[in-house]
Every structure is written in structure tokens, then in C-alpha cells.
Amino acid sequence: MKHEEKQEQMARTQAAKGGRTEETREAITMSRRNFLTLGLEALGALAALEIVGAGLLFLKPRSLEGQFGGVITAGPVSDFPPGSVTEFPEGRFFLIRTEDGGFLAVYRRCTHLGCSVSWEPTAGEFVCPCHGSHFDTVGDVQNPPAPRALDIFPVTIEDGTVKVDTSKPQTRDTFSPDQLVYA
Numbered sequence: 586m587k588h589e590e591k592q593e594q595m596a597r598t599q600a601a602k603g604g605r606t607e608e609t610r611e612a613i614t615m616s617r618r619n620f621l622t623l624g625l626e627a628l629g630a631l632a633a634l635e636i637v638g639a640g641l642l643f644l645k646p647r648s649l650e651g652q653f654g655g656v657i658t659a660g661p662v663s664d665f666p667p668g669s670v671t672e673f674p675e676g677r678f679f680l681i682r683t684e685d686g687g688f689l690a691v692y693r694r695c696t697h698l699g700c701s702v703s704w705e706p707t708a709g710e711f712v713c714p715c716h717g718s719h720f721d722t723v724g725d726v727q728n729p730p731a732p733r734a735l736d737i738f739p740v741t742i743e744d745g746t747v748k749v750d751t752s753k754p755q756t757r758d759t760f761s762p763d764q765l766v767y768a
């Protein structure tokens with residue numbers, strides 16, 4: 586082989602080597618780019634999932650079972666003797682059982698300006714500490730300024746258990762016997 590031919594072959598080999606190196610660099614750059622793109626896409630998907638999850642949690646109705654605003658299981662009928670008044674602070678009501686066995690749940694919120702009334706067993710009355718309103722054993726006004734009877738909550742008796750739905754306070758002017766619920 587002549588000297589020029591040898592030089593030409595070496596140049597071709599060098600060029601070929603150089604080409605491969607260029608290709609390799611390009612491949613590495615591409616794979617880095619792909620890796621970054623994939624990483625960013627994965628992060629985006631994760632963030633989207635978190636947003637959707639948080640939204641679903643927000644939309645899911647909160648259960649208020651056992652708390653004010655939900656249904657409170659007061660207990661078995663036999664726990665409440667006739668002529669008793671039992672306070673349920675977590676439900677903000679008093680469960681009254683009249684002498685003839687009827688149940689009535691009265692909201693403790695005074696109908697004047699909303700203070701909490703307390704039950705005074707010796708006087709047999711609900712008394713408001715703010716402006717002195719008094720209510721009798723079924724929540725009727727005995728002493729103003731309260732303008733009407735204490736509000737009531739629906740009572741149900743299921744399988745001998747008394748339940749009170751505190752999500753629906755009902756206003757009334759005075760007590761009437763049809764407000765009582767019997768077992």
C-alpha cells in the first residue's frame with residue numbers, strides 16, 4: 586500500500602471514530618432529555634393526583650354521627666325514666682321524658698338572643714343566664730324576654746333506642762302534645 590493510500594485509510598478510520606463519538610454524545614444527551622421529561626411528567630401526574638385527592642376529600646360529606654349537626658344516639662328507652670330531663674352537651678339538647686312516657690328533645694339555645702339555657706332541677710325549669718328567661722319542663726316560656734318556646738329536634742325510637750336528629754331544629758310558638766314521641 587502506498588503512503589497516500591495509508592493516510593487516506595487512517596483519515597477514514599478517524600472520521601468514522603469521530604462520527605461514532607458524535608452519535609454517542611447525541612444519544613447521551615437525548616437519554617438525559619428523555620429522563621428529565623419523564624421525571625417532570627411523573628411529578629406533574631403526582632401533583633394532579635394530589636389535587637384530585639384533596640378535591641375528593643373536600644367534596645366527601647363529613648359524617649356528623651354522634652355530634653351536633655348529626656344524629657345522636659341517646660340510648661335505650663329504659664335509661665330515661667318518666668319525669669326526667671337529661672342533658673346531652675355534645676348534641677346541645679335536653680332529652681325530656683314526660684310523666685306519661687313521651688319524649689321531647691329541646692335545643693338548649695335560648696329563643697331570645699341565643700344564650701345556652703341550663704336545667705334547674707329544684708325549680709323544675711330551664712333558665713337563661715343572659716336576660717333571665719325561664720321555660721317550663723316542656724320548654725314553654727314562663728318568663729320573657731324569650732318570645733317563644735325552646736326549639737325542638739326530631740326524635741325517633743328504633744328498636745327501643747332513642748335517637749335525636751340535631752341537623753333539623755324546629756321552631757314552635759308553644760308546646761303541643763303532638764310534639765311528643767312514644768316508644
Ligand code: FES
Binds near residue numbers: 699730
Ligand atoms: S338570650 Fe336568653 S333571655 Fe336573652
